[in-house]
Amino acid sequence: LAQPLARVLGGQLGAYIAHVHREHGVDLRLGARPPPSADVVAVGSVPRTGLAARSGLEVDRGIVVDGLGRTSAEGVFAAGDVTRFTHPLFETRIRVEHFQTAQRQGFAVGRAMAGAAEPYREVPWFWSDQYDLNLQYAGAGLPWDQTVMRGELGRPPFAVFYLSAGRLVAAVGINDHHNVARARRLMEAGKSVTPAQLEDPAFDLRRGLA
Numbered sequence: 001l002a003q004p005l006a007r008v009l010g011g012q013l014g015a016y017i018a019h020v021h022r023e024h025g026v027d028l029r030l031g032a033r034p035p036p037s038a039d040v041v042a043v044g045s046v047p048r049t050g051l052a053a054r055s056g057l058e059v060d061r062g063i064v065v066d067g068l069g070r071t072s073a074e075g076v077f078a079a080g081d082v083t084r085f086t087h088p089l090f091e092t093r094i095r096v097e098h099f100q101t102a103q104r105q106g107f108a109v110g111r112a113m114a115g116a117a118e119p120y121r122e123v124p125w126f127w128s129d130q131y132d133l134n135l136q137y138a139g140a141g142l143p144w145d146q147t148v149m150r151g152e153l154g155r156p157p158f159a160v161f162y163l164s165a166g167r168l169v170a171a172v173g174i175n176d177h178h179n180v181a182r183a184r185r186l187m188e189a190g191k192s193v194t195p196a197q198l199e200d201p202a203f204d205l206r207r208g209l210a
């Protein structure tokens, strides 16, 4: 497997991550059948929507809900990994597999059940420590058409920002959690900065929040 995570992070960063693993003696393979000697097998996960579908709720690779967790049936709510929910910042439905999103979206849905009308609007985020590298990602894995690099690929710390039609939709940092956190705050505030500012290590992204 030459470029793991390529759909979300792009081929260049995927190739870098593959390189890091190979340097540590890990052989990455993509295939339907794991080799007999595999130590870790990534199989992915599938939302368990059978009960919802049999009950007549709208299902589309997850239980479809709006920003308040309302399903297609009046008075029936759903939250967590199993839902594909409308995200107000990205203006599309997303499904996330992360405990923090499941928990906080759940809080918002609980409040909505009690009458509040404030949708869950955090930008999904995760981190992963791999050897001496800390990888952090903020975004929803949505399509992008432009990437901007801050720093130098392969020389941590560095960050990559993902834009769609000029709008920041995701960020990843390798040993660069500050810039991921700042990009996340920019997205949540609906603020934009220019590609040149994203690229410039001297430009503090917090200035974009002003």
Ligand SMILES: Cc1cc2nc3c(=O)[nH]c(=O)nc-3n(C[C@H](O)[C@H](O)[C@H](O)COP(=O)(O)OP(=O)(O)OC[C@H]3O[C@@H](n4cnc5c(N)ncnc54)[C@H](O)[C@@H]3O)c2cc1C
Pocket: 048, 051, 079, 080, 081, 082, 096, 097, 098, 099, 100, 102, 103
């Ligand atoms: C191996 C593994 C490692 C993970 N590591 C991380 C991590 O490091 N960090 C992170 O953020 N997230 C991690 N996750 C994801 C995290 O576990 C989920 O995001 C989180 O548990 C989602 O919470 P949830 O309440 O939406 O769903 P769940 O925790 O999956 O809870 C759903 C519950 O519903 C029950 N259920 C399903 N169908 C029915 C039914 N028909 N009737 C009654 N009950 C039913 C299930 O048994 C389950 O108890 C990991 C997941 C896995 C599988």
